[in-house]
Amino acid sequence: MNTKALIGILIFLLLITWNIKSFAKTAEATVTVNIRSSPSTSSKVLGIFPKGFKAQVLSSTVGWVKISFDGVVGYVKADYIKLTKDSSTSNAVKSSTNKKQVVSQIPTATVLKDNARVRSNMSTSSKILKTLSKGSKVYVLAREQNGWIKVKTLDGTVGYMAYYLLKMSTGLTTKISSRGGYDREAQVDYNDSLADRILGFAKKFLGVRYRYGGSSPSTGFDCSGFVQFVFRNFGISLERTAADMAATNGIKISPSELKPGDLVFFDTDGGRNYINHVGIYLGGGKYIHASSARGCVTISSLATKYNISFMMAKRVLR
Structure with missing residues (x-):
């Protein structure tokens, strides 16, 4: 292989890597896949990346993506994951050029217990930002995979609450925001019981x-x-x-x-x-x-x- 061809291949690979790093921050497993110590099917299995879960993308190489999942850093086959594009840049551009009000359909939830805690993170050991009384209303910003709901209280506090503390409304509440900013993923069916x-x-x-x-x-x-x-x-x-x-x-x-x-x-x-x-x-x-x-x-x-x-x-x- 001559030098020009080799340089061309290297540039091509660098462009692929750059594109993945520039436009993707997370990887979602489409099947349960092994996390390996190096980009090879013969390398040591460090852990498991379960189907439907997401991980941080660290880098990529041909056919493999390096991820960080649940404290394990290693490589997974690119064929078994899908990359999530980072749209923060494009959203920032839009918000800076378009100052019109955006109408967002935001689900609401009712607090089921007194002294229900809004926390800073998705953990019962994280900081308590606010406590709410039974019957209080909150806006639902996102449904997380691990049993927590990202919420915004009526006075503007944003944090996380456990599923079992909330009853989701069947309808959507219209909220006007100058920037939008509400997670559209929150519009999901919450009619399932806690056991389900x-x-x-x-x-x-x-x-x-x-x-x-x-x-x-x-x-x-x-x-x-x-x-x-x-x-x-x-x-x-x-x-x-x-x-x-x-x-x-x-x-x-x-x-x-x-x-x-x-x-x-x-x-x-x-x-x-x-x-x-x-x-x-x-x-x-x-x-x-x-x-x-x-x-x-x-x-x-x-x-x-x-x-x-x-x-x-x-x-x-x-």
Whole structure:
């Protein structure tokens, strides 16, 4: 290959990289894909990038994109992700040249509990910006993937609230803004129950590998790590181990009372004297759990466990 051809190829590759860096900040997994240590299918698997989740794009090379997801930095195949364009620049240009008022259709929500907290970030440990009384109204700016809603209070405070603290309105409220600025992604159907949203979130991790002591989708889950992770993303705190969850969290219910979102507990050794496994009931006699036997998050039939290792069920949703 002559020098001119080589230079041409290098320029082409640089342009591709520049375009991706300039117009994309996030990558969304179209299937669950491995995060690898280098841009090669033979390199070490560092973690998992689950389908439907987003990650920060750090750089790119031919056929691969380097991402940062859940604390793991590595490479994923470009064929299995889609890049999200960064439209902030074009929006800034539009706002500077067009000062007309924009009419935005903004969903609203009603606060369900007194002393409901608006937080600075999507975490129960983040700063409390404001507390709201039952019946207060907020504007819904965005629905986040991890069980939080970005809101704006009537006095202008912007922050995050857990799903279960809010009841979404069925209609949209018209709001006039000089800059627009409201997230159009907020216009979604919020009619699903909290249990449905939790189960939908849990199913995103089907196929994520089992890892003893694991509590992260990128590196793997054990049974209680999976359950704790799912509920924590909806602002519900659970104990770390299956035994402690069974002893501390929720109220005990009979098998005949099981509803989707309840927790089911087992003694997988068959001795029926110690709880060492937990899953989330889906309904129809099925439950989702991180299974060491199958090596991943999977769905199983509750009937296969009843006579051997089923121990109890508890309800943590109100």
